[in-house]
Amino acid sequence: MTQNFRLESGGLINRGKKISFKFNGKNYFGYEGDTLASALIANGVHLIGRSFKYHRPRGFFGAGVDEPYAIVQLYRNGETEPNIKATEQELFEGLEAKSVNCWPSVNFDVGAINNFLKIFLPAGFYYKTFMWPKSFWYKIYEPFIRKAAGLGTASIKHDKERYEHKYEYCDLLITGSGPSGLASAYAAAKNGAKVILAEDKSRFGGTLLTSDVNIGNQSGKEWADSIVSELKEMSNVTIKNRSQVFGYYDHNMLVMSERISDHLPKTKKYHPKQKLWYIRAKEVLISSGSIERPIVFGNNDTPGVMLSSAAKEYMKVYGVLVGKKPLIFTNNDSGYETAIEFKKNGINPIILDTRKEPQSEIIDEAKNMNINIKNSYVVVAAQGYKKVKSADIAKISDDKEKLGSIENIDCDCICVSGFWTPTIHLASQSGNKTKFKEEIDAFVPGTSKQNEKTLGAANGIFTLEETLKDSFEQGNRLSKKITNNDNKVSFPNVVEKKSAVHDKFWCVPLPKGKNYKRFLDFQNDVAVSDIEIALKEGYRSIEHVKRYTTLGMATDQGKTSNLNGLQLVSKIENKVVPAVGHTTFRPPYTPVSIGAIVGREVGKHSKPTRKSPMHSWHEKNNAVFVDAGVWLRPRYYKRGDENLFEASKREAKNVRTNVGVCDVTTLGKIDIKGPDAAELLNRVYTNAWLKLPIGKARYGVMLREDGIVMDDGTTTRISENHYHMTTTTAQAANVLSHLEYYLQLVWPELNVNVVSTTEQWAGAAIAGPKSRDLLKKLFPKSDVTNEGLPFMGYIEGDLFGVKAKIFRISFSGELAYEVNVESDYGYFMWEKIIEIGEEFGIQPYGTEALSTLRIEMGHVAGSELDGRTIPYDNSLEGLLSKKKDFIGKRSLTRKAFAAEDRQKIVGVVPLDKKTSIPEGSHLVKDSNAPLPNPKLGYISASCWSVEHDNPFSLAILKDGKNMIGKKLFVMSPLKNKVIPVEIVSSHYVDPKGERVRS
């Protein structure tokens, strides 16, 4: 393919490097430095997609972020990404793109029939049509609409790319590297301020790259280049291209997405694809420039109709002609600059100017170049289907109401300029109260709420001299405030051509007898007639009109359509534009990839993984792991072909008959020190703590102020003023915060310090009738007899030279100990226990066996202490001190908590002693009762009792106290099970608790 529309020379592309790419299956060439859009236009391709609703052909409208049409599905390095703007995507070798929103192909699109059915698809058609018959919606209407509408297709594969997040702080963040951005950055940098300058495009300079101006004795572009290279050398300046600041949040935090690898065929090794910057800036200078406004006329969505500034950019930056017979339709001088550029490249444009007798330096230049200028002329309608072929033009009366006779002239593109709209998005997001500026027919930032200031075109200032002056000054002033330096930069001499005032004309009236579609929103196909219908139907608020018609709701967020929409509403409503007001600007300014937002918190990295010091031993010994909060714990140790059920049964049985060892490192541990430590414990636990002797542990329950059980665990008195508290794995962080809350805010007079020591200690629970025999061999120098170390006792021991804490506490209900050593010795301790335990038949056991053991003992855990139960419900009322007050005690007198038939923990055994009971099942009296069957309680935990060799469950049951011995039904609608059961005591094994004391 030849690049028929590429100029012989010129542009900022690298003609020395040819790049091949594919669009809709066809091969093309472009140059390094092209965007996909400029390369396609160079090859004469103007049909790029279909519109959202009517499936009308779509070409290119802009040259950057404002592009409403040219959205493609991109293929890169085996991955695909939807809804990429061709005007933003830089060309790389091997790039592949396809049209979206067309089927079966962009040239022959079945959905285009909507174009002829458009009378049936007016504003709000979603709400009006397809309403009946009701059953048609799911089967016929919705699937069809989804196929016909919708944009690109998201990949369902795992994204292999890496995305990173970065936090940054700076004195000044400057968003945009046009004249105002460069000038303010330069002034601020000279004052030594820490500056971040962000540019969305690949090239710095903004409009300086395309405008015909001189600064000092350099061209605009040369000046920009020299400032940029100077800024790059300064250590206090971070200057980033391909970086879009898209959101302005609270307290001067802005978020920027940097496209690090999107312009490369493949992301480099160790590089991310994109990086999201969270930037906290002391001051923000918004230099985001302005976006050209279209003028509304018939068929103004035909491919080949585009913004005049875009046509100029394609010529000046990319050396590409958007057409060879251009028609320029303008209401201001910007169109003339585009025409002059065409003329310089040997193309003869025709200018239609809506103004009657405008006079300015630029117009004089165009006249001197013999450009054909028609004043008081408008384009009535574009003609051509897949590309502009001609234009119907007419003279327009001075009052802009009446059209003269229609003439048809040949053209292959129509470059439109309806003046400029300041890009106020970031300012508005920051909370700035925008105001309407009459002279430019647009909103500009008003009163700031945060530390932001808007410069240049984004602030409605359209002359270079004024822009530079203001920007140098603001950059200097704001940085001086921070650094106290005042290094004045001398102001360069600026040469630019003066413009005449623009004509506030934005919409061409329809000629008699013609009903052309005149589009406002090009991506969502919202035409003038749609807004008229919405207003006729009673929609008044601009926010409602937006949602009803979808004006400005597409991926371009109405960058080119919003103001014309407002003009129309204000005209019909006979109100001034500021009275109509604009819709709220919300982040993001332009689409951001989900990958960038998520960053590296994907899959395994979505939360930290904590491992005990013994983890590698578990791995080597066939442990199957389970997530326990952020911890990884062995669920069971697989032997041979065992499944979970068989392995956990074996492990639990071995604890009941021999001895087992379980990694309990994950338990929360809090070190408590100070003379008032006992008093603190006495207030946060429900039972008495003042008289706990040194060397003794005690089980305690903590409540929230509302009386609900918060956590349980044992606390040991290590020495006079030193306690060691354990919490459940899940509640460890909350309990620490809870203690800190009371110590810092409620009882600051208590002299106590708390600190988490969870990670400082590795823990092993040694449980079973032979555990004492093992302990004797582990600690030959210590007295671990029943007298020397009784139940709930604590001693320190010497584990082959390693200092160990030995607690005689039991979760399994067997004779048991918990040994703690400093984490670094955890692996050593574990190996010793296994090695020496061999002769006693030791086996490691995982969380599944641990659960079995505690369930059949009736020991409560997280599934019972689930944030809905009080001590009574868990049969922990014996631990409620009557003599003292404690956190949450007052709540326990609430009527429901003190009710006679209050729920209580019970045991549940299936009558057939065979059927396992699903956790979460309901307990009901009559399994055949009509629905909704009154629920009496629920199964909180289930196991296979190794002691009784039958299924056993714990349940929280209404009036549980009086239900022992009753027969009920367990119902699990999810598993479609009904199981007749008997209610028994929750203490199914060793109800008197003799084993732990043996």
Added chain:
Amino acid sequence: MLYIKCPHCGMRSQNEFSYGGDATIKRPELGKEISDQDWDNFVYNRKSLRGKHWELWQHISGCRQWIKVERDTATHEIFNTLKANEEISL
């Protein structure tokens, strides 16, 4: 993301803190008789103010201190921050 001045550590981003509710609520003294209504007010009843109010935050990923923050619930403006032991002057 809010930018909160921890009285101990200085300006820090919101994601280092966890929220702790109304800072003006005083826990009734332990062991004192209290009516059901007063207890309910302490445990459950909170005003959902629009405007300036004092609230608790804990600097959990920093110094772990509970602090008092005066913030406007409508604008997010932060006017003042205090240490746990400093009294709020309303």
